[in-house]
Amino acid sequence: MEAACEGAGRGDAPEEKEKQHRRRRPEEPSGGMGERGAAGRRAAAGAPPGGGDSRRGAGDAAHPPEGGDFRCHRLQDSLLSSASGYSNYRGILNWCVVMLVLSNARLFLENLIKYGILVDPIQVISLFLKDPYSWPALCLIIVANVFALAALHIEKRLAVGSMSEHLGAVLHTVNLLTILCFPALVTLAVTSITPVGAVFALGVHTILFLKLFSFKDVNKWCREKRQAKAARTRSAAGSQKANGNVASGAVAYPANLTYRDLYYFLFAPTLCYELNFPRSPRVRKRFLLRRLAEMLFFLQLMVGLIQQWMVPTIQNSMKPFRDMDYSRIIERLLKLAVPNHLIWLIFFYWFFHSSLNVIAEIMQFGDREFYRDWWNSETVTYFWQNWNIPVHKWCLRHFYKPMMKKGAGKWVAQTGVFFASAFFHEYLVSVPLKMFRPWAFIGMMAQIPLAWFVGRFLQGNYGNAAVWISLIIGQPIAVLMYVHDYYVLNYEGSQ
Amino acid sequence: MEAACEGAGRGDAPEEKEKQHRRRRPEEPSGGMGERGAAGRRAAAGAPPGGGDSRRGAGDAAHPPEGGDFRCHRLQDSLLSSASGYSNYRGILNWCVVMLVLSNARLFLENLIKYGILVDPIQVISLFLKDPYSWPALCLIIVANVFALAALHIEKRLAVGSMSEHLGAVLHTVNLLTILCFPALVTLAVTSITPVGAVFALGVHTILFLKLFSFKDVNKWCREKRQAKAARTRSAAGSQKANGNVASGAVAYPANLTYRDLYYFLFAPTLCYELNFPRSPRVRKRFLLRRLAEMLFFLQLMVGLIQQWMVPTIQNSMKPFRDMDYSRIIERLLKLAVPNHLIWLIFFYWFFHSSLNVIAEIMQFGDREFYRDWWNSETVTYFWQNWNIPVHKWCLRHFYKPMMKKGAGKWVAQTGVFFASAFFHEYLVSVPLKMFRPWAFIGMMAQIPLAWFVGRFLQGNYGNAAVWISLIIGQPIAVLMYVHDYYVLNYEGSQ
Structure with missing residues (x-):
């Protein structure tokens, strides 16, 4: 096949032949118009770029650079054919990012043209306050201190033994139930409380409930340990007196039962009580300022996105819902999914990274694991185990x-956790809206069959994509359900 | 810091201590509710899942699983803090894909609700034919054979020496200029030709022009080589007669000057002539059928997308253009960018992968490098060198x-290539539309400053993103310009 024009290269110098050979190597790219690499190679070969190639023979000057047989094709497959074995598509990631940015820029512009600027910071205040002389949410939060102090006093009595374990357990249960019921009843009874204010107050009480539950449990474990040790010490006929490791500065039971210790725990960004929290050595001022700036910026951004993007989209969804126009409902749902998901992502960063790190930095709280790499979740279970570590840790x-210790099976215990989680989701939505609908509860409980399905049928990137889809689509369904019902309940009659 | 409840773990068996230690290792995940990994580890440790852990001591049974000091926190940074050193965000790629699919699904649904189904295969025929008794585009393509045969006959005369090189060059130039001018003049003169039919006919003539240009050049090089060899043979006093490698089955000059050889080249998926093209050993039937199926499917898809998505978007853009409403123009531009880009991507695959591979497979043409990995381009130059290999190869x-051989500098030669490319782009758009506007020409020439800018200021992924943006945004700008001007010219007066 070589040398089509007979005698090609016969009279050429060996140096020229080597050059031709090098040009024909399959792995070498075929130069390029002004490509840097080609220019560099030419410069390295010592040949001047352009004419006047003095080292070449007279006959050679007329030849094209492909060599004497004028070849410029070779047997090869297209890159996208499976036979080529090519697999470098890293540019596609950049493509995805560019497409997402551009299409969302367009949506943003379309929204601005359609609605003008809807962001109104003053309106935010009205979400918290209906009547400026009545601050029911704030009052509820101040009252919460009573429950915390009650729990501390019960524990103090239990520690010195002036109260039986049984009575202590009953009092703790009453106290904990009151924490959940009292604000709920107040919210349902007081008319001047706004839904947003009520969510805030109920959220604080839920956190307090989880914290005091943990506080009671850990103190009980400490007493059990103390008793077991006392029994061992008695049987060993008491030789050593006080244990040496107390000198290391660690707090030991019952020295932890102080106001200072309790309030450190109540403000610390964790739901699990511990006698000696790990502490960071110092407050990093630059870190703190950066997180604070993020906190303020993302809060504004979330409020702006909700006012500008979510509210008009939701308002536009009411008509299709009333008419039961399914294709439009799906269109509205997908339209709502994008801002809802972006706001959720910003909320995640704002709450779990910026805000909790600010609190932890100020309190020199050492454990900053507020989330793990849930974005890589390949199963629904992995997502729930990793996106909210304080709650996950508490549940575990x-x-x-x-529950496992009391003999419950793995599936029963897991379902129990989802059930408790579903209860709290429902509690935090239904009570503030004063409207009992099972959507949040169903949404949480639906995670169990979803987890089974994804774990059973989808692996790797497919599982990851399924988790993302359930996040992106699942939330706006629940949001639309509640908004629709709230709208029907509160505004339909007045039309 | 260890052992907060004094004496913790003192009475424990060494085995239990080792277990506690293992649990506290920082790299170990903290279990999970029903997580498979945790269950597996528990099973491997031999402990039954649930209660009845008979191997533990009496005092230990009451202890929570964290170990004797009830620790559940440790000093650590959040994953998103730069201090954590964490960088696994592979889930984000799946997120991008899911978001793109969902937002485009919504756009598709919105479009269907708004316009209904606009796809109409019959309408496609009307794009090619205005008057069913007049087929000007087809006639033009049939006439193209004349130019090819003319070129072959000039070459035959030149090969036997019955025509001077100078006359041959003049005749070739006249022939090549006629190939470009004749169909353009016909298109401008004949009223029954449609823009789509004209693009098709002009495209065929442009390809023929490039092919015959290459044909003439290669034959000239062969004659020069033959002369140089003859001169050498004379000076060496003619010892060997015919060269042996002719026996290898390769065609040698002037045996290539046949109808069969010329028509193989004219139909082959390349623009560069060569005497002996590499041939694939056989026609792979499954490969051919798959490419054919792709070809038909993507053609339908492109037509459908244009009718359903491009046309309404472009029609909606005319009003903002007339009113010079800039924010709406940008919104329309971004709206048009998505379908335009998708159609361009489908066109790329349809033409460069499916169609050219079908032709190559049928003709057993071996070189299937019709494109290289332009999707990874980090510079504009790399993109132009790699997305259309037949044209790039011809230009080079x-x-x-x-041009380089004649002493032109690198930049002059590169600008010349872009200039030629700009000319052909303009030729293929302005003549069929019978409307001379410089937009395609400007678009191509703008690549030179763009290439300089991207090469100078943007590296790696930023360069790649810049190339994508220029592709996604640049094309619809040109499309809107032409459509706007065409609309003003043809429909504005009739309103």
Whole structure:
């Protein structure tokens, strides 16, 4: 096949032949118009770029650079044919990012043209306050201190033995139930409380409930340990007196039962009580300022996106819902999914990274694991185990493991955790809206069959994509359900 | 810091201590509710899942699983803090894909609700035919054979020496200029030709022009080589007669000057002539059928997308253009960018992968490198060198390198290539539309400053993103310009 024009290269110098050979190597790119690499190679070969190639023979000057047989094709497959074995598509990631940015820029512009600027910071205040002389949410939060102090006093009595374990357990249960019921009843009874204010107050009480539950459990474990040790010490006929490691500065039971210790725990960004929290050595001022700036910026951004993007989209969804126009409902749902998901992502960063790190930095709280890499989740279970570590840790320590210890099976315990989680989701939505609908509860409980399905049928990137789809689509369904019902309940009659 | 409840773990068996230690290792995940990994580890440790852990001591049974000091926190940074050193965000790629699919699904649904089904295969025929008794585009394509045969006959005369090189060059130039001018003049003169039919006919003539240009050049090089060899043979006093490698089955000059050889080249998926094209050993039937199916499917898809998505968007853009409403123009531009880009991507695959591979497979043409990995381009130059290999190869072989040989500088030669490319882009758009506007020409020439800018200021992924943006945004700008001007010229007066 070589040398089509007979005698090609016969009279050429060996140096020229080597050059031709090098040009024909399959792995070498075929130069390029002004490509830097080609220019560099030419420069390295010592040949001047352009004419006047003095080292070449007279006959050679007329030849094209392909060599004497004028070849410029070779047997090869297209890159996208499976036979080529090519697989470098890293540019596609950049393509995805560019397409997402551009299409969302367009949506943003379309929204601005359609609605003008809807962002109104003053309106935010009205979400918290209906009547400026009545601050029911704030009052509820101040009252919460009573429950915390009650729990501390019960524990103090239990520690010195002036109250039986049984009575202590009953009092703790009453106290904890009151924490959940009292604000709920107040919210349902007081008319001047706004839904947003009520969510805030109920959220604080839910956190307090989980914290005091943990506080009671850990103190009980400490007493049990103390008793077991006392029994061992008695049987060993008391030789050593006080244990040496107290000198290391660690707090030991019952020295932890102080106001200072309790309030450190109540403000610390964790739901699990511990006698000696790990502490960071110092407050990093630059870190703190950066997180604070993020906190303020993302809060504004979330409020702006909700006012500008979510509210008009939701308002536009009411008509299709009333008419039961399914294709339009799906269109509205997908339209709502994008801002809802972006706001959720910003909320995640704002709450779990910026805000909790600010609190932790100020309190020199050492454990900053508020989330793990849930964005890589390949199963629904992995997502729930990793996106909200404070709650996950609490569930594991105070709910799942005690249930397993009492003889419950793995599936029963897991379902129990989802059930408790579903209860709190419902509690935080239905009570503030004063409207009992099972959507949040169903949404949480639907995670169990979803987890089974994804775990059973989808692996790797497919599982990851399924988790993302359930996040992106699942939330706006629940949001639309509640908004629709709230709208029907509160505004339909007045039309 | 260890052992907060004094004496913790003192009475424990060494085995239990080792277990506690293992649990506290920082790299180990903290279990999970029903997580498979955790269950597996528990099973491997031999402990039954649930209660009845008979191997533990009496005092230990009451302890929570964290170990004797009830620790569940440790000093650590959040994953998103730069201090954590974490960088696994592979889930984000799936997120991008899911978001793109969902937002485009919504756009598709919105479009269907708004316009209904606009796809109409019959309408496609009307794009090619205005008057069913007049087929000007087809006639033009049939006439194209004349130019090819003319070129072959000039070459035959030149090969036997019955025509001077100078006369041959003049005749070739006249022939090549006629190939470009004749169909353009016909298109401008004949009223029954449609824009789509004219693009098709002009495209065929442009390809023929490039092919015959290459044909003439290569034959000239062969004659020069033959002369140089003859001169050498005379000076060496003619010892060997015919060269042996002719026996290898390769065609040698002037045996290539046949109808069969010329028509193989004219139909082959390349623009560069060569005496002996690499041939694939056999026609792979499954490969051919798959490419054919792709070809038909993507053609339908492109037509459908244009009718359903492009046309309404462009029609909606005319009003903002008339009113010079800039924010709406940008919104329309971004709206048009998505379908335009998708159609361009489908066109790329349909033409460069499916169609050219079908032709190559049927003709057993071996070189299937019709494109390289332009999707990874980090510079604009790399994109232009790699997305259309037949044209790039032709430019390099018959334009850039000859110019360099004649002493032109790198930048002059490169600008010349872009200039030629700009000319052909303009030729293929302005003539069929019978409307001379410089937009395609400007678009191509703008690549030179763009290439300089991207190469100078943007590296790696930023460069790649810049190339994508220029592709996604640049094309619809040109499309809107032409459509707007065409609309004003043809429909504005009739309103």
